[in-house]
Amino acid sequence: MENDWASANLQTIRTLMERSALYRRALAPIMMVAGFIGLIACALARFAKIETNFAFALFWIATSVVAFVIVLFLVRRQSLQESEPFWSLPTRRVWGSLLPHFFVGLSAGALWLAPGLVPAGTNWLLPPIWMVLYGCGLYAAGFFMKRSIKFFGWSFILCGAALSFCVLSHPHFQSAAMANGMMGLLFGAFHLAFGIYLFFTERKKNEA
């Protein structure tokens, strides 16, 4: 009998300690905003004919920086509204998990920015590289977030891997227009869809 309450208390302690380290900011608005930015950027890229290696890498790195700043602003606003510290331990852990992958992605992009380092007209290689790295970052951050983030990360990794196969094996995928389309569809639409999913599931949970 005593064993039961002692075991139950230990289990409660374990669960609460794990929960204490979890990132709790609402992710639905963050994902939806990131999705909109991706889709708008895709439309802009097609309209402005972003085709050269340099223009493609610069345009999408700039887009990611804009998205990053807006997301930080949203996170800060949420923490202020809830009277919670912005740079909390879970926040530091999440950003710490994402940062190495973002850095490698940025470095990969820099290769396409530098003249003559990679053959011209090969910007279609960047979306799958960025996708796999972003997926790995999300998966790592998922250890300090909701379980669904890990699945979201995996979906990016799998899509990136499948896309790598497609772009290398089918010449149809080897164009700047396709590369812009891949960025818009996979970074824009994916985030938007996931944000909508979170919006409805988070609201359901709150209503329950």
Added chain:
Amino acid sequence: MNPEPFLQIDRVIHEKGRMAIMSLLAASPELSFTEMRETLSMTDGNLTSHIRTLQEAGYVSIAKTYQNNRPLTTCSLTAAGRKAFVTYIDLLDQIVRQTKPLK
């Protein structure tokens, strides 16, 4: 059965609400009042009362600061609180091992 672990259990921590607060604080350097309230689904009064008990026992320290002109109350475990919590977990572990049926 050795009754020693039962007798040594810290009555301040051995209460559902206070044990939950200590557990949250043990996994984080500091937590705001609102973070704890949301995570534990406690009322303001209940949480304040438990935190006061823990503070009086010297297990929790409270810091009142301002973030963008809004008051921010954060709590953290003191060294004594961390030690008491570790001891409490050790005792629970001993009880579980003592009462585990022999195979």
